[in-house]
Each structure stands twice: as structure tokens, then as C-alpha cells.
Amino acid sequence: MAEEIAGKEKTAGEKLQEKLSFKFKNQxxxxxxxxxxxxxKFNEDYKQALDQGKTExxxxxxxxxxxxxxxxxxxxxxxxxxxxxxxxxxxxxKGLLAAIVGSKSPTEGLLLVGSHTDSPRLDLKPYPLxxxxxxxxxKTHYYGGIKKYQWVxxxxxxxxxxxxxxxxxxxxxxxxAEDDPVLTIPDLLxxxxxxxxxxxxxxxxxxxxxxxxxxxxxxxxxxxxDRFKLxxxxxxxxxxxxxxxxxxxxxxxxxxxHKAKDVxxxxxxxxxxxxxxxxxxxxxxxxxxxxxxxxxxxGILFFDKEEVGSDGNxxxxxxxxxxxxNELCAKIMGKEPxxxxxxxxLENSKLLSSDVTAAYDPDYAEVYEPLNSAYCNxxxxxNKYTGGGGKGGTTxxxxxYFNEITRLFEKYNIPWQAGELGKIDEGGGxxxxxxxxxxxxxxxxxxVPVLAMHSCFEVTAKLDVFNTYRAYKIFFEHAx
Ligand code: MN
Ligand code: MN
Numbered sequence: 357m358a359e360e361i362a363g364k365e366k367t368a369g370e371k372l373q374e375k376l377s378f379k380f381k382n383q384x385x386x387x388x389x390x391x392x393x394x395x396x397k398f399n400e401d402y403k404q405a406l407d408q409g410k411t412e413x414x415x416x417x418x419x420x421x422x423x424x425x426x427x428x429x430x431x432x433x434x435x436x437x438x439x440x441x442x443x444x445x446x447x448x449x450k451g452l453l454a455a456i457v458g459s460k461s462p463t464e465g466l467l468l469v470g471s472h473t474d475s476p477r478l479d480l481k482p483y484p485l486x487x488x489x490x491x492x493x494x495k496t497h498y499y500g501g502i503k504k505y506q507w508v509x510x511x512x513x514x515x516x517x518x519x520x521x522x523x524x525x526x527x528x529x530x531x532x533a534e535d536d537p538v539l540t541i542p543d544l545l546x547x548x549x550x551x552x553x554x555x556x557x558x559x560x561x562x563x564x565x566x567x568x569x570x571x572x573x574x575x576x577x578x579x580x581x582d583r584f585k586l587x588x589x590x591x592x593x594x595x596x597x598x599x600x601x602x603x604x605x606x607x608x609x610x611x612x613x614h615k616a617k618d619v620x621x622x623x624x625x626x627x628x629x630x631x632x633x634x635x636x637x638x639x640x641x642x643x644x645x646x647x648x649x650x651x652x653x654x655g656i657l658f659f660d661k662e663e664v665g666s667d668g669n670x671x672x673x674x675x676x677x678x679x680x681x682n683e684l685c686a687k688i689m690g691k692e693p694x695x696x697x698x699x700x701x702l703e704n705s706k707l708l709s710s711d712v713t714a715a716y717d718p719d720y721a722e723v724y725e726p727l728n729s730a731y732c733n734x735x736x737x738x739n740k741y742t743g744g745g746g747k748g749g750t751t752x753x754x755x756x757y758f759n760e761i762t763r764l765f766e767k768y769n770i771p772w773q774a775g776e777l778g779k780i781d782e783g784g785g786x787x788x789x790x791x792x793x794x795x796x797x798x799x800x801x802x803x804v805p806v807l808a809m810h811s812c813f814e815v816t817a818k819l820d821v822f823n824t825y826r827a828y829k830i831f832f833e834h835a836x
Contacts (some may be wrong), residue, residue: 360556362763364371364473367376369628370509378796380731380735380772380773380774381734381771382731382733382734382817383733383734383735383771383820383823384463384733387819390818391822394820394822395651395818395819395822396734396818397514398642398818398821398822398825399626399655399744399818399821399822401642401725402556402616402638402639402821403615403616403618403626403627403628403741404616405634405638405816406477406616406626406628406629406630406631406634406638407615407616407628408633409473409611409630410513410515410532410609410611410629410630411435411477411515411611412450412474412658412660412670412702413449413450413607414447414471414515415637415658416449416450416452416473416658417449417552419452419527419637419658420446420452420569421640422641422643422645422776423442423454423645424444425442426442427442427445427455427491427703428442428444428714429441429442429443429444430443430444430445431443431444431445431453431647431680431683431684431729432445432732433689434539434687435687436687436690437444437457437684437688437811438457439457439458439459439649440456440649441456441457441596441683441689442454442455442456442457442504443455443457445548445680445683445684447497447669447674447676447677447680448669448670448676449672450473450474450658450660450670451624451658451659451660451670451674451676451677452656452657452658453655453656453657453677453684454641454644454656454831455653455654455655455656455684455833456644456647456653456654456655456701457639457649457653457688458649458650458651458652458653458654459649459650459651460651460652460653460737461688461689462602462643462685462688462689462693462701463685463689463693463697463700463704464633464652464700464704465483465652465654465701465703465704465705465706466653466654466655466681466701466705466706467650467652467654467655467705467706467709467831467832467835468654468656468657468705468706468707469490469622469640469643469644469654469655469656469657469707469708469791469828469831469832470621470640470656470657470658470659470672470707470708470709470788470792471633471634471636471637471640471656471657471658471659471710471711472515472633472636472661472662472663472711472788473633473634473656473658473659473660473662474498474499474500474636474659474660474661474662474663474664475500475501475601475611475629475630475632475633475663476499476503477498477499477502477609477610477611478496478497478498478499478507478566478568478609478610478611478661478808479496479497479498479499479510479515479607479608479609479610479611480494480496480497480514480603480605480608480610481495481497482604482749483495483603483604484496484603484608485585485588485589485600486585486655487584487585487652487776488572489570490572490584491569491572491586492569492570492571492572492584492588492650493567493568493569493570494539494567494568494570494610495564495567495579495807496566496568496610497563497691497742498563498566498611499584499663499664500663500664501663501810501811502564502810503557503558503810503811504558504560504561504562504563505543505560505561506558506781506811507541507561507566508540508541508542508561508566509541509542509543509612509671510540510541510610510612510613511538511539512528512531512538512539512540512541512568512610512611512612512613513529513530513532513536513538513539513611513613513644514528514529514531514609514610514611515528515529515532515569515608515610515611515613516528516606516607516608516609517604517606517607517608518596518598518605518606518608519602519605519606520597520598520602520661521599521601521602526598526602526790528596528606528608530714532566532613538613539568539569539570539610539613540568540569540795541566541567541569542569543561543570544832548644548725548747549813550602550643551613553746555561561739568610570588571584571585571587571588571591571830572584574586574587575587576588576774586681590697592765593619611629611630612629612812614628614629614812615628616628616629618779618813620695623806624733624817624818624819625732625815625816625817626720626815626818626821627813627814627815628813628814629808629812629813629814630814631712631804631815631816632703632711632712632783632806632809632810632814633662633709633711633712633803634819635712635803635804635816635824636710636711636712636803636804636824637658637710637775638827639710639804639821639824639828640708640710640828641656641658642655642825643825643828643829643831643832644656644828644832646829647829647832647833648679648833650832650833650834652835652836653684653688654832655684657677658741659671659672659677659788662711662787662788663719663817665786666791672788672792673791677695678795681701684698685698685701685757687747694726699796702795702796702797703796703797703798705798706757706798706799706807706831706835707789707792707797707798707799707800708761708796708799708802709787709788709789709792709799709800709802710801710828711787711788711789711803711804711805712804712805712807712809712816713730713737713739713775713777713801713803713804713805713806714729714730714777714778714804714806714809715729715730715731715732715737715805715807716731716732716805717807717808720732722779722829723778723779724755724779725739725778725779725780726777728774728775728776729741729774729775729776729778730773731805732805732807732816732817733817733819733820734771734773734805734820735770735771735772735773735819735820735823735824735827736771736772736773736802736803736804736824737772737773737774737775737799737803737804737805737820738758738761738762738763738772738773738800738801738802739774739775739776739777739801739802740753740758740774740800740801741753741776741801742783742784742785742786742787742789742801743785743786744781744783744784744785745781745784747826749784749786749790750786750787750789751789751793751794751799753793753798753799753800753801754798755772757798757799757800760800760835761831763836764830764831764834764835765830766824767829767834768826768830768834770823770827770830771828772802772827773825787801789801802824802827803824804816804820804821804824805817805820
């Protein structure tokens with residue numbers, strides 16, 4: 357129609373260009389109003405989930421609540437699984453497998469989406485509480501790749517668990533309720549910061565200076581030593597029944613106290629702590645909850661400890677995730693699978709390693725390669741490989757699988773884009789992808805592009821969040 361009005365026929369070159377060339381598209385062009393409305397609603401729930409699950413434990417518990425409400429049963433309590441059965445299995449209260457049983461044998465492969473639910477933060481040290489110059493403070497040890505200077509002079513909350521001497525568990529959450537106090541690490545005033553400001557950024561705030569201010573009111577007994585510290589211990593004991601001894605073995609995580617918010621005058625972004633990688637965990641969880649059972653068994657995996665290399669019994673390198681898959685496999689097959697059958701399951705399985713990628717930031721254009729970067733609002737970002745130093749330390753998805761996934765997305769109108777994490781030799785990063793590729797699965801990294809990744813306030817485009825959910829749902833329902 358437009359062509360006729362313009363009265364202009366396309367030239368041979370224009371036609372050829374249309375036929376041969378390819379560009380990724382900004383999803384705001386030709387947006388469907390219905391999709392925009394669905395995206396808005398989806399992101400409202402997503403923001404709530406971010407506020408409720410600020411640690412891997414909290415996110416795990418929230419996910420199980422949602423799964424149970426949708427009829428998922430604990431795998432340990434089920435003997436035999438049939439088509440359409442829904443189960444979950446916890447990995448030490450931090451990791452998770454949830455699945456919907458398909459009609460085919462698991463040896464023909466599973467369809468999995470795996471993400472991580474830990475985020476960079478500050479952990480309390482084992483012996484954290486001390487007083488100095490009549491101030492009470494808590495010592496921390498940072499977890500994951502943070503820019504330490506971002507964590508000072510901002511509002512902080514403490515989340516976690518304390519195990520008491522009788523073995524009972526106390527859940528701690530300070531700084532989130534409307535009338536809660538918050539905590540903070542005071543930064544040095546600029547007036548006296550001349551030497552500090554001349555330091556390289558990684559030394560501006562040193563790890564041992566990430567000490568959290570928790571009080572300044574002494575226990576009212578003048579001649580007592582450590583009375584500022586004692587007053588804090590007394591408050592903790594009154595509120596939680598815990599002692600300094602209990603703090604030693606506790607797992608207490610310090611995270612930003614702010615809530616998830618709309619960002620931008622047009623409200624097109626979500627800003628929040630911990631979107632790496634809870635944005636992928638949430639979108640995959642919702643996709644599984646909304647997926648219809650198919651021929652292949654569909655599942656999500658949540659991993660802990662990704663930000664520190666995926667080690668330990670809750671990290672992606674833990675054999676427990678394979679045990680969980682084997683247990684699922686056995687209960688579907690109604691017998692213990694042979695070693696060969698387990699190998700068949702792994703070889704035939706398809707995994708989307710769902711982790712965030714860096715969104716192109718025009719203020720730091722020098723570290724991105726513009727043709728091979730993910731952009732906000734361009735849909736789910738696919739990384740064929742991550743790693744660094746000449747594609748080291750990563751899995752490199754094969755062309756067959758990469759093309760199969762992108763063809764699937766195109767068939768169902770899922771916007772996708774492909775890129776790399778920044779320019780060559782600028783740095784790099786890794787994901788859980790390689791551990792499952794090492795086991796023989798087909799794996800590719802794909803997830804939501806993020807601005808200000810690993811900061812206290814990460815930013816994602818709402819359309820990308822929603823389109824990533826759509827992508828995972830299509831994968832569950834239509835991948836072969
Ligand atoms: Mn991540
Ligand atoms: Mn990360």
C-alpha cells in the first residue's frame with residue numbers, strides 16, 4: 357500500500373537487500389498493544405518476586421511455594437511418574453529441579469532451562485560484630501564480582517539464617533519492612549578524600565573497609581568493656597534469641613534494601629538488585645508453570661554459587677543436580693536407569709543456559725563491539741559462547757543446535773538477538789553452560805540483556821523480560 361502511494365517500485369538492489377541481508381529489530385517498532393499489556397502485567401509480578409527473593413534461599417522457597425500451589429509434588433514423596441505429573445526436588449535448600457513429565461522416555465532427552473539464583477552481595481564474616489571508637493560494626497566479605505565502591509553510602513538489609521545451639525533455625529530479615537531500620541557502610545567525605553580519589557577504582561574502597569554500621573548506643577553500665585557491642589548483642593537476643601556464638605555459623609547476606617522499581621519516564625525498564633540472574637530464574641519458572649505437558653519432559657534448574665565459580669554442593673558443578681535428574685528419570689521409567697540409559701538421557705537433552713548478558717551501554721561504547729552486542733528491547737540475547745582470552749573456559753554451542761533454537765524462536769515470533777559479552781580481550785565471564793555441555797547435553801546461553809550488571813541497581817527492559825518468558829515457554833512446548 358505504502359509503495360503505491362509513494363508511486364515507487366523497489367529497485368533491484370533494494371529487493372536483493374531485503375532477500376539477503378539480516379538485522380535484529382527493536383521490539384517497540386510494530387509493538388502489539390496486547391503484548392505490551394501482557395508485558396506490563398508480567399513485570400509487575402516480576403518486581404514483587406525480586407523483592408521477595410533477595411537471596412538464593414528466599415528465591416528457592418518462593419519458587420517452591422509457587423510450584424506447590426500449582427500442584428507440583430516433592431519428588432521424594434512420589435514413587436512412579438506418569439505423563440503430566442509435576443514434581444520438584446530441592447538441592448540443599450538453595451538449588452532446585454522442577455519438572456513436568458512428558459510422554460516419551462527420558463532417554464530420548466529432557467528439555468531444560470537452567471539459571472542461577474545467587475547474586476553478588478556482602479556476606480557477614482564468621483566473627484562479624486565488633487566495636488571501635490564507640491561505634492558498633494559488622495565485618496563483611498564480599499561475594500562475587502562487585503565494584504566495592506558501589507556498596508558504600510547506600511541503604512542495606514541483612515537476610516539469612518542463624519542456626520541456634522538447639523539446632524533450630526531462625527530466619528533473619530532486617531531492613532525490608534517499611535518501619536525497619538536499614539544499615540549502611542559510610543563512605544569517606546570528599547573533603548578528606550584527596551588521597552582516596554587518586555587511587556585506582558578497585559582500591560578506592562578496600563574489602564576490609566566494607567564494615568557495616570549497626571549502632572552507637574552503649575549497654576547502660578559505664579565500666580563494662582565492649583558495651584556498644586553488647587547492646588547490639590542484646591537487641592539480637594531479644595528479637596531472635598541468638599547469641600554471638602550463633603553468629604559464627606550463620607549465613608547472613610547483606611543486600612541493597614531498596615525495592616524493585618519502574619525506571620524511566622516511560623516506565624520501560626525494571627531497576628532492582630539481583631536481576632542477574634533471578635530475571636532468568638523467574639521467567640523460566642513462570643514458563644514452566646504455564647507450559648502444557650508435551651512428549652519430552654520439561655524442567656527448570658536453579659543453581660547457587662554461579663557468581664563464585666559454581667563450586668560446592670549447591671553449585672552447578674555439584675553431582676547432586678545429576679542425581680536429581682537420575683532420580684526423575686528412574687521414577688518416570690519405573691526402574692533404575694542403566695549407565696547407558698543415563699548417558700542417552702544426557703546426550704539427547706537440550707538445555708538453555710539462561711543467564712543474563714551485557715546490554716549495550718552507549719556511555720561505555722568503547723568496551724562493546726556494536727555489531728555483536730545485545731541491545732535493550734531487542735529480545736532474548738543468545739551467546740553462542742562466553743569465556744575470554746580466545747574463547748577459553750566456555751562451551752561453544754554447535755551450529756546445528758544454535759540454528760535449531762533460533763528457527764524455533766522465529767517460527768513462534770519470539771524476538772531474539774545474538775552477540776558477545778563485550779569486545780575481544782576487554783574481559784569476559786562464564787555461566788553454568790559448560791558444566792552440562794561437559795556432561796554431553798546440547799547447551800546454549802540465552803537470557804535477558806542487563807545494564808549495570810552486578811551493581812546494586814541493575815536495569816532490564818520490560819519487553820526483554822517478557823519476551824524471554826515467551827521464549828522459554830515456546831522452548832518447553834515446541835522444542836523437539
Ligand atoms: Mn549470571
Ligand atoms: Mn553474574
